[in-house]
Amino acid sequence: MKWPQRWVAAFVVTLPAGKGESQPVSEACHFPHTVKHILVKCTCYSAARQRYFGVATLKDVFENVASRNIIAYIKYIGFCNRI
Numbered sequence: 001m002k003w004p005q006r007w008v009a010a011f012v013v014t015l016p017a018g019k020g021e022s023q024p025v026s027e028a029c030h031f032p033h034t035v036k037h038i039l040v041k042c043t044c045y046s047a048a049r050q051r052y053f054g055v056a057t058l059k060d061v062f063e064n065v066a067s068r069n070i071i072a073y074i075k076y077i078g079f080c081n082r083i
């Protein structure tokens, strides 16, 4: 799946740089915090996803969620949990 460029840019800005070491791991669910995990899987942020996305699958996120909502969500979880 090809990621829209604006989303990639938003994540690059928001997520901490990898430094070639292990990815940040979700404290609650212990999965690596990949983009997909954050957008559709992470149980820690399910309430926030409902609030900002209102959809359940990555396909729906891509097709139906406005980019400003994605960015607002990323900022929200980054602010709360310092991913």
Ligand SMILES: [Zn+2]
Binding pocket: 026, 027, 028, 029, 030, 031, 037, 041, 042, 043, 044
């Ligand atoms: Zn998680």
